Amino acid sequence: MRQVRESDSGTLKGTSLGIGEVALRSGLTVSTLHFYESRGLIKAFRSAGNQRRYPRSILRRLAVIKVAQKVGVPLADIAEALQALPSERTPGVRDWRRLSRHWKQSLDERIHALTQLRDQLDGCIGCGCLSLKACPLRNPEDDLADDGPGPHFRD
Template sequence: MAWTVGEVAKRCGIKVSTLHFYEKKGLIYSSRNAGNQRRYQKEVLRRVSVIKAAQKMGITLEEIKQAFASLPDERVPSAEDWEVLATKWRESLNQRIAYMERVRDRLTGCIGCGCLSMKSCPMYNKDDQLENEGPGPVLLERN
């Protein structure tokens, strides 16, 4: 059974324009009927679900596209495929979580950007000593 773009969008809880965007990015595929209207196979539901789940975890569309490219014949991810993809993404997610925890814990203090505009900055970055560690919020980049 082939699904219309509207049916897929409704079932996946996304906008039709999102499906068009995913297709333009090469993340999903459709065929065309005699009236040149898009038609999707039901397997697209799984691909869109994987895309949505990965995006919620902070995985970029480019990373998702690369992961999908590793699947033979552009097939939909199986449960085993999802396990492999999730394992590959786990370390990246752990790094993002650690970074976000550092941001959360240091949010109201000096971040080491070198601006010296906060009252607490001289305590942490007197005379911009952190400049030697590189540009930007270097304290947030520390583990």
């Protein structure tokens, strides 16, 4: 770690980390960090020598990203949520609570949908999809009938 002046403004950016240091400390690959940056999840600045540098707070942000991914939050949702966090400081307990409340609701909805799928799957396995009209997974409430006669499938 070292102090680096941000190349645009010349202001002291504070203790910063190089991309290799961030990768090592976060357990992520350099290519993953580049990917996250391209998706707007994290942000680097350039040193006077044009090296990519990160504030130390990036480690907390990466921890939040990893936890959110582990519980199944899509990257697009993570990126949207992280935009609400201040970039100049490390996310704190209140920030995490706000994010987790939103994600908890989304996860509860997904858990409910997966539970329904699991519970209905037993009936589907035996049918061989010979009765698409009655299949609760492929044609709930026979709404494919509106597409006319013959087989119709949803993605």
